[in-house]
Amino acid sequence: MVEPLPGQRIPTVIADEVHIVYRVNGAKSGKGSATAALSRIVKRGRGAGEERGVRKVHAVRGVSFVAHRGEAVGLIGSNGSGKSTLLRAIAGLLPPESGKVYTDGQPSLLGVNAALMNDLTGERNVTLGGLAMGMSREQIKERYQEIVDFSGINEKGDFITLPMRTYSSGMQARLRFSIAAAKDHDVLMIDEALATGDAKFRGRSEERIRELREHAGTVFLVSHSNKSIRDTCDRVLWLERGELRLDGPTEEVMREYEKFSGK
């Protein structure tokens, strides 16, 4: 490691020719009947080079960029352009088919939904989610009240001791966000649709994201809201069909993007 000179930019995330391919079972064209599946297996037995019955989806194609400390990078592009996939690859959750991602420390995705269980009480989910994110029991105990207060779940009575499946979808989303945002991260990645709930909660969560940004070295934000990209990011990567179409200062890229999407 070298000492940074003043004004020098320190890379925190380097993506080098990253390709990501999803393999989808049972989506091969053709009939979905059992006999069709059988004939595919027989054909595979004859030694065709490509795996049969498995369809490949090339979601990210050769993306390269360098992100620096203190940058807030927005990812834009139409639905299915590979933004979330790219985030997961940066976080090391999805291995690239080829190419490499280098990071400083462990980037984390702001999302804990998958660890939570709807049949458990909100209380237990706070603990479970915290542990899943790698917090210690003491840290969770310390932050517990803060998380519950932030979510506002208990504003209308003692809901935190009820199973999560009894919550309204808005309440569920609020609790999920509150748990996810309880931890500070080095490289933070925020996928869209996190700021849910009513106007009051949305304000609070935007505030919290700003706080997280200040603590994090580098922030990635996926969003379809051009406004929130302009508000938070100073650099934007525009992905289209898995390819990096444009990479530059927010205003420049956003102008091109808006022209493209016809706004």
Next chain:
Amino acid sequence: MTAPPSPDEGLTAAQLAAKYGLAVSGARPALREYVRQLWGRRHFIMAFSRAKLASQYSQAKLGQLWQVATPLLNAAVYFMIFGLLLDAGRGMSKEVYIPFLVTGVFVFTFTQSSVMTGVRAISGNLGLVRALHFPRASLPISFALQQLQQLLYSMLVLFLVVIGFGSYPDASWALIVPVLVLQFCFNSGLALIFARAGAKTPDLAQLMPFVMRTWMYASGVMFSIPVFLADKPQWVANILQWNPAAIYMDLMRFALIEEYGAENLPAHVWAVAGGWAALVALGGFVYFWQAEERYGRG
């Protein structure tokens, strides 16, 4: 290394990464480091297994009572079919056969459900694997732990059955603990192996019930291997008796049932029990770790 005004110009990505000490994202840690990370997540593993267990019956009116009622009903069904209708307990009195059968069913179910949940441990939790960082071995181990807790509930029923048929707690009951520890190690290893296999080939989830059922019938869950195979060559009985499922069942029966003495156990039973546990647990762990960085791909 001194930095000229634009020091990073012309460096390749790998050189740039090396210069600033960046590491490849999502790379597999060394085995020792992996064990350390896993230990760091022990609270998560415990909490996850308990949460899974608790959420199982949370919508039922009787709630957690089913933890005990399910094994009880299971034991009753097996008793009706094998004890009353088929009389599979040849060579054993009812006082021995019923506890023999119920012990066998519960102990085998522990291994069986560890394998079945293991197969889906990664493939059924891809969302979690693709969202958060943790050593992936946490999942299969957590599921094996859930099955262990399930077995502990079943043990309550088992104690009632055993006592009801005239075997009272004595010193040999202390053997339950080492048997459970060894079987848990063995099951965790199996769960790890099948978690990796099932992540690559989800079809295993369809296939495994048949494999497990074959294994169950071959392990003497509802009959005594030496008695039933008396007219077959000795080596056949030996192989069946030394298979890990039969070993753990027999040891548990030996511990619990007064009249089920050491003459029913194969030779070197403890060594074999420990050997299976060590072999499968360590082998399974290393085998699972080798694919650690690929589990997110699905």
